[in-house]
Amino acid sequence: MDPVNSRTTSPSTILLDDLLGYALRRAQLKAFQCVVEAFEPYDLRPAQFSALAILEQNPGIMQADLAKALAIEPPQAVVLVNKLEQRNLALRIRSQTDRRSYGLYLSRQGEKLLNELKEIAQRCDLETTAALSDCEREELLRLLKKLCLS
Amino acid sequence: MDPVNSRTTSPSTILLDDLLGYALRRAQLKAFQCVVEAFEPYDLRPAQFSALAILEQNPGIMQADLAKALAIEPPQAVVLVNKLEQRNLALRIRSQTDRRSYGLYLSRQGEKLLNELKEIAQRCDLETTAALSDCEREELLRLLKKLCLS
DNA sequence: AAATATAGTTAATTAAGTTAACTAAATGGC
DNA sequence: GCCATTTAGTTAACTTAATTAACTATATTT
Numbered sequence: 001m002d003p004v005n006s007r008t009t010s011p012s013t014i015l016l017d018d019l020l021g022y023a024l025r026r027a028q029l030k031a032f033q034c035v036v037e038a039f040e041p042y043d044l045r046p047a048q049f050s051a052l053a054i055l056e057q058n059p060g061i062m063q064a065d066l067a068k069a070l071a072i073e074p075p076q077a078v079v080l081v082n083k084l085e086q087r088n089l090a091l092r093i094r095s096q097t098d099r100r101s102y103g104l105y106l107s108r109q110g111e112k113l114l115n116e117l118k119e120i121a122q123r124c125d126l127e128t129t130a131a132l133s134d135c136e137r138e139e140l141l142r143l144l145k146k147l148c149l150s
Numbered sequence: 151m152d153p154v155n156s157r158t159t160s161p162s163t164i165l166l167d168d169l170l171g172y173a174l175r176r177a178q179l180k181a182f183q184c185v186v187e188a189f190e191p192y193d194l195r196p197a198q199f200s201a202l203a204i205l206e207q208n209p210g211i212m213q214a215d216l217a218k219a220l221a222i223e224p225p226q227a228v229v230l231v232n233k234l235e236q237r238n239l240a241l242r243i244r245s246q247t248d249r250r251s252y253g254l255y256l257s258r259q260g261e262k263l264l265n266e267l268k269e270i271a272q273r274c275d276l277e278t279t280a281a282l283s284d285c286e287r288e289e290l291l292r293l294l295k296k297l298c299l300s
Numbered sequence: 301a302a303a304t305a306t307a308g309t310t311a312a313t314t315a316a317g318t319t320a321a322c323t324a325a326a327t328g329g330c
Numbered sequence: 331g332c333c334a335t336t337t338a339g340t341t342a343a344c345t346t347a348a349t350t351a352a353c354t355a356t357a358t359t360t
Binding site for chain 2: 014015016017018019020021022023024025026027028029030031032034035046050053054057071118119121122124125128129130131132136137139140141143144145146147148149150
């Protein structure tokens with residue numbers, strides 16, 4: 001008999017464990033836990049790390065675009081960038097052409113911290129996916145990236 | 151020149167987009183959005199759906215174990231089960247052997263709704279992973295499940 | 301110049317998650 | 331049997347996160 005479902009009245013063919021959405025949530029939760037713990041000594045949240053990385057790759061980006069990249073609302077971006085600015089990790093520089101907006105930049109200190117955090121994040125990746133082979137890990141990343149394109 | 155990084159001062163070899171944790175979060179966010187929208191007409195959250203599915207596969211489960219399965223704290227489980235019970239989707243039945251605890255069960259109505267929701271969830275999976283082939287989708291699920299074992 | 305739109309901010313609201321303290325029942329030692 | 335300890339579930343208080351609405355300052359359009 002099917003060991004997964006040994007009831008007399010078969011519930012249905014679809015099982016929770018075979019839903020991608022569920023599997024994604026479980027996996028993401030696990031990855032998140034690891035990163036949150038690892039970043040704790042730095043008093044930094046994953047989203048703040050992502051923001052720093054986005055700033056590095058998009059120097060001068062506007063706050064609204066950062067918000068969009070992080071999939072957060074503009075008011076949340078304000079709070080986030082405030083914290084980064086207060087800790088001298090990022091800089092707001094008024095645009096000369098449009099004085100409503102800022103260009104956001106990493107500070108020297110932000111760059112330095114970011115590189116440290118990236119190493120940690122990478123170690124978390126390995127820890128989270130310890131059950132996978134290098135090949136499988138790469139394939140997983142490829143599939144997740146492909147999924148997110150559309 | 152590397153198209154991904156065309157700055158003169160190379161930021162670092164590790165890119166945000168190559169971190170599994172980041173890719174997982176993006177993918178999970180996308181999957182979640184789809185499910186949350188699709189469940190909206192039913193006034194049900196993904197966690198409530200998961201709870202129903204867990205009840206189906208584990209009839210008579212105790213609240214504490216349900217909480218653990220959902221990775222939430224017991225007080226949250228109370229709120230969640232209250233809602234399911236109020237809507238007559240789930241039943242709390244006092245254990246005869248241990249009168250502190252309940253066995254949790256799906257109601258007939260809960261079973262019926264669950265089967266409807268599972269179809270929807272499956273369609274969300276397909277929508278979320280529209281960029282993937284059937285083969286890739288299966289491989290993704292396999293890798294995510296393997297990742298979550300450890 | 302007036303009306304409209306946009307970037308960013310503030311403040312209020314709502315929702316979610318966490319923690320601590322409590323009740324009731326069970327267990328274990330004596 | 332009785333007392334101390336543990337466990338299941340609940341309640342309430344607190345903290346944090348996310349959402350929304352309203353506002354300022356600047357740009358753009360007509």
